Amino acid sequence: MLDFFQEAISPLNLPFTILLGLMILYWLVVIMGAADADWMPDLDLDADDGGGLLASFFQFLSLGDVPVTVVVSVMIFSAWCFSMLANHFLNPGGSIFIGTTLLFINMLLGLFATALFTRVMLRIFGPLHGEDTEDQQILYRVGTVITSRVDADFGQVEIETKGAPITVNARAVDDRIFTKGEKVLIFDEDEEKGIFFVDKYEA
Incomplete structure (x- = not known):
């Protein structure tokens, strides 16, 4: 020792x-x-x-x-x-x-x-990002970009829930880039890679 x-x-x-x-x-x-x-x-x-x-x-x-x-x-x-x-x-x-x-x-x-x-x-x-509970239902929810950006290779989005916020790995499609603070819609998931695909959210 x-x-x-x-x-x-x-x-x-x-x-x-x-x-x-x-x-x-x-x-x-x-x-x-x-x-x-x-x-x-x-x-x-x-x-x-x-x-x-x-x-x-x-x-x-x-x-x-x-x-x-x-x-x-x-x-x-x-x-x-x-x-x-x-x-x-x-x-x-x-x-x-x-x-x-x-x-x-x-x-x-x-x-x-x-x-x-x-x-x-x-x-x-x-x-495990896609656990099927009321607060963990992620698809088709609106999230906020919390990294410097979300593009085809990088980014994270935060989703508000009744409890603690959920942070997920996110990717944009069609060469789109979303900057920090933007609202995005989560519309698809790659379960194997544990990432979610986002698009522009229009209220």
Whole structure:
């Protein structure tokens, strides 16, 4: 146990250990109800602003479909695990050169592990958006765009209910783009992907 602790606070692993500690502290605060699990701001992925590559990167990590806080947490935990294992088995001498090389490899592995995890989450939990209860009836209801936009590749919509609002992953059709705050009509669902299709709402 002492060896594990010493490994965790070694100079090469310490940055990831600090991030992991902050992540655990954050989720403890969330569990106690003192913080929102999805407090991070919406990400603007508009390709018109030169964000095409960035948008592809965010979509690779399923950002917009999975809360940012979950994606970041999985990324930190994955990178920490890879760092601990790589430095223990491949860099027992604590070489700075080897450790720096492993740092970049660990970050890449963490990204791929995060992308895999988020895709598994979407396949498991995505279909649950359509539970058949009075408040969970989503089709043909009006919602409000809560992300920077809803287009063919990205977006979320919030639906008011008698209880807590429902947030669903939404997509527009026919190259339409709806901006934050717009009212949209939910008219179709892709149960396999856990997304809903929206169109312009006309009162």
